[in-house]
Amino acid sequence: MSIVIDKTPITDEELLANVKELLDYGENDYDDNKLKLGIREAKTFLLAAGIPSDIVNSAISVGVIAYYVDDYNRRNGISDFVILKVAQMRAMKYE
Numbered sequence: 001m002s003i004v005i006d007k008t009p010i011t012d013e014e015l016l017a018n019v020k021e022l023l024d025y026g027e028n029d030y031d032d033n034k035l036k037l038g039i040r041e042a043k044t045f046l047l048a049a050g051i052p053s054d055i056v057n058s059a060i061s062v063g064v065i066a067y068y069v070d071d072y073n074r075r076n077g078i079s080d081f082v083i084l085k086v087a088q089m090r091a092m093k094y095e
Contacts, residue, residue, distance in 0.1 A: 005055075005058075005060050006058070006059065006060070007054050007055065007058045007060070008058060008059065009054070009057050009058060010057065010058055010059050010062065012036075012039075014059075015039060015062065015065065016032065016035060016036065016039065018059075018062045018066070019035055019038075019039060019062070019065060019066045019069055020035065022062070022063065022066040023066055023069065023070055034073060035069060035073075038068065038069035038072040038073055039065060039069055041068070041069075041072055042064070042065040042068035042069055042072070043056050043057075043065065045068060045078075045086070046061060046064070046065070046086060046089070049086050049089075049090055050090050051086070051089050051090060055089065061089075063085070064082060064085040064086060064089065067079070067081060067082050067085065068082050
């Protein structure tokens with residue numbers, strides 16, 4: 001199945017703001033460096049899993065990146081949910 005999605009690139013600032021909103025960090029910048037490290041790790045994980053870079057760097061990936069960052073910062077390892085979402089993203093055919 002092929003799904004047409006908006007692959008408009010998202011800036012690093014937009015991605016950080018969206019991750020902060022999804023994870024309820026508020027608008028302060030106290031945790032920005034820690035979040036940026038997690039975002040970089042998440043993107044590396046997605047790319048290594050075979051997700052195309054234009055997908056990784058678009059709004060479609062914000063949710064899985066946020067969940068990865070949450071796992072990275074608050075838990076001891078990556079959750080099964082993140083693994084499942086990455087597997088689903090990998091299985092999709094992007095136009």
